[in-house]
Amino acid sequence: MFALRSIAGPVRAPACAGSRHRCVVVRAEGINPSIRKSEEKVVDMVKVADLPTPKAVYCRCWRSAKFPYCDGAHVKHNKATGDNVGPLVIDSTPAAAPQ
Amino acid sequence: MFALRSIAGPVRAPACAGSRHRCVVVRAEGINPSIRKSEEKVVDMVKVADLPTPKAVYCRCWRSAKFPYCDGAHVKHNKATGDNVGPLVIDSTPAAAPQ
Numbered sequence: 001m002f003a004l005r006s007i008a009g010p011v012r013a014p015a016c017a018g019s020r021h022r023c024v025v026v027r028a029e030g031i032n033p034s035i036r037k038s039e040e041k042v043v044d045m046v047k048v049a050d051l052p053t054p055k056a057v058y059c060r061c062w063r064s065a066k067f068p069y070c071d072g073a074h075v076k077h078n079k080a081t082g083d084n085v086g087p088l089v090i091d092s093t094p095a096a097a098p099q
Numbered sequence: 100m101f102a103l104r105s106i107a108g109p110v111r112a113p114a115c116a117g118s119r120h121r122c123v124v125v126r127a128e129g130i131n132p133s134i135r136k137s138e139e140k141v142v143d144m145v146k147v148a149d150l151p152t153p154k155a156v157y158c159r160c161w162r163s164a165k166f167p168y169c170d171g172a173h174v175k176h177n178k179a180t181g182d183n184v185g186p187l188v189i190d191s192t193p194a195a196a197p198q
Binding site: 030031032036037039040041042043044045046047048049051058059060061062068074077078081082083084085086087088089090091092093094095 | 129130131135136138139140141142143144145146147148150157158159160161167173176177180181182183184185186187188189190191192193194
């Protein structure tokens with residue numbers, strides 16, 4: 001669960017104007033809580049020749065301790081949030097030779 | 100900004116117990132708002148032989164209209180949330196032959 005530390009404070013959103021309820025607008029903190037936050041944009045470039053074989057499993061949930069590789073952290077994330085994210089798998093197994 | 104439609108209702112978190120303030124616990128809605136939500140887990144498997152050349156750019160922000168490929172949607176997401184997510188690039192350009 002994201003901590004709400006960095007909310008700029010409750011803001012009365014248009015949807016709440018005039019409503020009796022106290023409305024808190026939460027500014028989404030994005031999807032990457034902690035990976036390489038000093039970088040302006042986390043882009044990973046991989047050469048096909050450098051791909052681990054036979055399969056390379058890449059993280060897309062931004063919670064892997066082995067980022068950019070997947071370590072299964074999406075399972076815990078999906079369970080905690082009801083999300084359905086999963087990895088990208090690059091399969092380097094050569095196609096079987098025609099019989 | 101994530102809409103707060105599906106919050107399970109304000110829950111008094113331990114951090115708020117006994118405090119005068121009204122504390123709303125927002126259950127993170129995960130990071131994938133709309134891609135293939137009927138699937139239990141969105142996993143993409145790509146064979147090296149099928150990789151677009153010379154470069155394949157894969158989305159990791161879960162907002163691309165061309166998912167699993169990147170369409171630059173991370174720029175708007177990062178700007179709106181202060182996040183720093185970016186794509187995974189698989190480069191199929193053959194290594195230059197030694198001189």
